[in-house]
Amino acid sequence: MKILIIQQRYGIGDMVIFLPYIHAISEKFNTPISLLSKESSRASDIFSEDKHVNEIITLDKEKDGLSGVLKLSREIKKRNFDKIFIFNSSLRYNLIAKLSGAKSIYQYPLFRSKDNIVHSAKIFTESVINKIVSTEPNLKIKSTKEKFDKNFKHVCLGISASGPTKRWDVENYIKLCNELTKNKKCKFYLAAGKNDIILIEKFKNSNVGQNCTSLENLTIKEILPIIKNCDCYIGSDTGFAHLAVGLGIKALTIFMDSPVMAYGKYSSRMTVVEPEGENGTTTHDTLGKDKISFNEVVLKATKILN
Numbered sequence: 409m410k411i412l413i414i415q416q417r418y419g420i421g422d423m424v425i426f427l428p429y430i431h432a433i434s435e436k437f438n439t440p441i442s443l444l445s446k447e448s449s450r451a452s453d454i455f456s457e458d459k460h461v462n463e464i465i466t467l468d469k470e471k472d473g474l475s476g477v478l479k480l481s482r483e484i485k486k487r488n489f490d491k492i493f494i495f496n497s498s499l500r501y502n503l504i505a506k507l508s509g510a511k512s513i514y515q516y517p518l519f520r521s522k523d524n525i526v527h528s529a530k531i532f533t534e535s536v537i538n539k540i541v542s543t544e545p546n547l548k549i550k551s552t553k554e555k556f557d558k559n560f561k562h563v564c565l566g567i568s569a570s571g572p573t574k575r576w577d578v579e580n581y582i583k584l585c586n587e588l589t590k591n592k593k594c595k596f597y598l599a600a601g602k603n604d605i606i607l608i609e610k611f612k613n614s615n616v617g618q619n620c621t622s623l624e625n626l627t628i629k630e631i632l633p634i635i636k637n638c639d640c641y642i643g644s645d646t647g648f649a650h651l652a653v654g655l656g657i658k659a660l661t662i663f664m665d666s667p668v669m670a671y672g673k674y675s676s677r678m679t680v681v682e683p684e685g686e687n688g689t690t691t692h693d694t695l696g697k698d699k700i701s702f703n704e705v706v707l708k709a710t711k712i713l714n
Contacts, residue, residue: 566643
């Protein structure tokens with residue numbers, strides 16, 4: 409049996425959230441699946457060592473939009489899928505699946521309004537496989553580096569974000585590192601990209617710089633074993649936070665301008681900090697980066713490090 413799952417959302421965090429449902433479908437039909445996803449989700453890295461996924465079909469610009477309907481349907485058709493699972497309510501993907509000639513097509517209800525992505529995926533998957541599915545992701549990697557020096561606490565630090573309204577000021581992170589190192593010897597791994605060089609340089613030039621290692625030149629696949637061997641993640645709501653919980657690592661995630669009920673409550677490994685005055689209510693346009701309690705971050709960070 410050949411199965412295709414379509415999960416077209418943009419982010420790394422989105423892909424991690426869908427891990428339990430991808431695994432559940434693969435296990436239900438006892439076969440690895442093909443996955444249609446955008447390159448920005450880093451699915452190739454995330455599933456590089458996962459037996460549940462045997463092929464990534466990249467949804468690039470040529471296959472996106474209305475103009476790519478015929479091209480994408482032809483590419484899918486030549487693989488002769490028996491079943492296609494569509495994790496969205498798009499008429500476009502419904503049409504592509506039908507044009508591909510798949511024998512069975514499963515999809516969210518068409519034309520529905522937006523809702524919680526975790527709940528939608530869980531309800532959809534459970535209705536198909538007739539089994540309860542945990543929302544806890546399990547990111548499977550075989551290769552890990554040697555354990556880090558046990559004389560230190562190792563912290564993956566998410567100092568960047570997808571936009572300035574979702575990024576806690578770098579000076580706060582430096583101040584936090586100083587607080588954490590008062591009672592424990594720590595090493596910090598700066599989870600940021602090449603576009604964050606200014607933030608990275610500030611860290612390197614600070615008084616905690618000698619205990620910091622930047623990950624900006626590594627691929628996600630290279631970063632995964634580093635996160636796996638860390639004691640925790642502390643930082644913004646980024647893909648790195650979700651990779652951490654997927655790898656079984658506790659994450660303290662700061663939500664400033666993104667939906668905490670969708671991205672902060674699906675895993676028991678994730679502890680959240682919201683702007684003062686918010687309680688499960690942070691969402692897009694909250695704009696709360698200046699209302700994050702530094703003391704709350706310190707207390708919660710200390711707790712998960714212990």
